Amino acid sequence: MKECKFYKYMATLCLAALLALFSSCDAHAAYVDDTANGVSYNDEAFVSSGYAYEYSKGAYTQTSINLDNEGDRITNVRVNKKGLLAKKTYESVSETTRNRYDYTSDSYKKETTCEYSRTYISLYGTKKGSYIVSFDVIDKNGAVKCTKTIKVKVDASVVYKKHPIKKITFAGKEIYSYYPYSTKTKGKLTVSLNKGYKLVSIEIGKRDSEGNYIYKKTKNKKTITLAKSAKYFRQEQYSNHSYKYSYNPLFPSTHIRVTVKNKKTKEVSSYTYTLETISKK
Amino acid sequence: MRNTKTKNTALLFALAFVIGCFFLLPTQAKAATKTNTFKYDAKSGVLYESAVRTSYNSTLNHYAEVYLPNEGDHISAVKTSKGLVAKVTYSYDLIGDRTTSCYEYDGNLDSDKRLSFKSKHEISFFAVKKGTYTAKFTVKNAAGKKICTKTIKVYAGNTFPCEYITYAGVKNFGSTIITKKASGKLKVKANSDYKVKKLEIATSYDADGQLVYKPLKNGGKIKLAKENKYKEFYYQYESGDPNDSQSYYYKHDSYSSYDFLKPVTYVKVTFYDKKLKTTEEAVIHIINVK
Numbered sequence: 001m002k003e004c005k006f007y008k009y010m011a012t013l014c015l016a017a018l019l020a021l022f023s024s025c026d027a028h029a030a031y032v033d034d035t036a037n038g039v040s041y042n043d044e045a046f047v048s049s050g051y052a053y054e055y056s057k058g059a060y061t062q063t064s065i066n067l068d069n070e071g072d073r074i075t076n077v078r079v080n081k082k083g084l085l086a087k088k089t090y091e092s093v094s095e096t097t098r099n100r101y102d103y104t105s106d107s108y109k110k111e112t113t114c115e116y117s118r119t120y121i122s123l124y125g126t127k128k129g130s131y132i133v134s135f136d137v138i139d140k141n142g143a144v145k146c147t148k149t150i151k152v153k154v155d156a157s158v159v160y161k162k163h164p165i166k167k168i169t170f171a172g173k174e175i176y177s178y179y180p181y182s183t184k185t186k187g188k189l190t191v192s193l194n195k196g197y198k199l200v201s202i203e204i205g206k207r208d209s210e211g212n213y214i215y216k217k218t219k220n221k222k223t224i225t226l227a228k229s230a231k232y233f234r235q236e237q238y239s240n241h242s243y244k245y246s247y248n249p250l251f252p253s254t255h256i257r258v259t260v261k262n263k264k265t266k267e268v269s270s271y272t273y274t275l276e277t278i279s280k281k
Numbered sequence: 282m283r284n285t286k287t288k289n290t291a292l293l294f295a296l297a298f299v300i301g302c303f304f305l306l307p308t309q310a311k312a313a314t315k316t317n318t319f320k321y322d323a324k325s326g327v328l329y330e331s332a333v334r335t336s337y338n339s340t341l342n343h344y345a346e347v348y349l350p351n352e353g354d355h356i357s358a359v360k361t362s363k364g365l366v367a368k369v370t371y372s373y374d375l376i377g378d379r380t381t382s383c384y385e386y387d388g389n390l391d392s393d394k395r396l397s398f399k400s401k402h403e404i405s406f407f408a409v410k411k412g413t414y415t416a417k418f419t420v421k422n423a424a425g426k427k428i429c430t431k432t433i434k435v436y437a438g439n440t441f442p443c444e445y446i447t448y449a450g451v452k453n454f455g456s457t458i459i460t461k462k463a464s465g466k467l468k469v470k471a472n473s474d475y476k477v478k479k480l481e482i483a484t485s486y487d488a489d490g491q492l493v494y495k496p497l498k499n500g501g502k503i504k505l506a507k508e509n510k511y512k513e514f515y516y517q518y519e520s521g522d523p524n525d526s527q528s529y530y531y532k533h534d535s536y537s538s539y540d541f542l543k544p545v546t547y548v549k550v551t552f553y554d555k556k557l558k559t560t561e562e563a564v565i566h567i568i569n570v571k
Binding site: 058060085087088089090091092093094095096097098099107108109110122124180181238240241242243244245246247248249250251276278280281 | 374
């Protein structure tokens, strides 16, 4: 009986030690600051579907490397396999060239020093997978000081999350159908959510006399009134002059802010919709 | 002209987003010809845009700018032809000490004629249908006395000059072209009421990192840039003679070196607006992703 308890205790201890080891591994894989060589960078990069994906079936990101030592540069950027393009695309440098007095020759000699350098490596992935990007740090004489690696993960698949808000209607019609503006200024607002979400609040925002949106809570399926005009002023007062800004938009807008909670993750998020009316005066 | 400016800005933002993916956006040079419709009435001291374009059946804010010379001057009324809605949507007034609060605006008048104003106003427009409209505004002074009445021509229709661009046999809408073809014919088709006045292409840079534009025929064959490699200096200082070994020499350079991931070719198009009689420029980016 006692022995059994002991083993259980040992097993728990081992598990805890293992977990601690894994979590410390995770924490390590991020920002590297090699003070001996004066190199600091992220040793991991994640390339997910970017804007370019739609056009060229690829994804893009960039990562930066800082060099602290004078004259150091980055060269020879390479990838271990096909499917990822890595290239040094940007380098910011501050350089000084000056004459330094040389006593042996009794004259001035030219000398160039680099004071600062920051490099960007652009990453463009076309195939899903894990890659290793390597680069060399060279000193001002061109000698390789060290070689560093960055683990790059390419995930080119687009994941579309289902929008929490299924439908939002004003006066019986979907909000998007009021184009270019709403001729109705009063109506019932109805919000329906997709499965897995809970409605937290609905707020109606209108501009106050200084132009700030002031939000007031309302309830689902209640009648709301849209802003019919949105005149607002701002003034800056100084000792012997002042500036006055007066606004009277042609299309006053009313904000509808819907806050929802993901039942599973407990994550709370807000979505703002806008309805415009026309104000001719 | 302000309304197309707004469009262009939006366009540039969209471009910046795409180009940002491949790093950088170059600065745009200003056209030498008339680029706006500002008119200055020396008698009343009123400066205003005499013609503007507006989109139709849209809540996008298209407006004409009006500058007034004296404190208390204001636009008392805006009257429009049938089908057009217009009103003053924004006013910026400078009150008090003129020397510190004076507003200067060049308005594309003679560069030696710097003008001072005490207020700036925007008259916004909305029309359901395409067409040509007019808006008349009355300016009154602080005492309520009428100073003048001016007319603005409002064209509701296309607010962007380019209809489409054909490159290597593919029609493109918008101003960024993504292609795998290294060469091909390029043709820019203007929207109605606009004309393509000039085409220029840039595939290389000068020593200062500025794009070098060369003339191009609309419909002509082009070769895309193979690389975008250049240096752009943001701070330079030099004193002394580097060849004189007997004196002190000092030179400091701060610069950025660029080498694009995918080469970008720039095509600058100058459009002529037949309605406003102005020119405007747009830059097309052709990205070779091969």
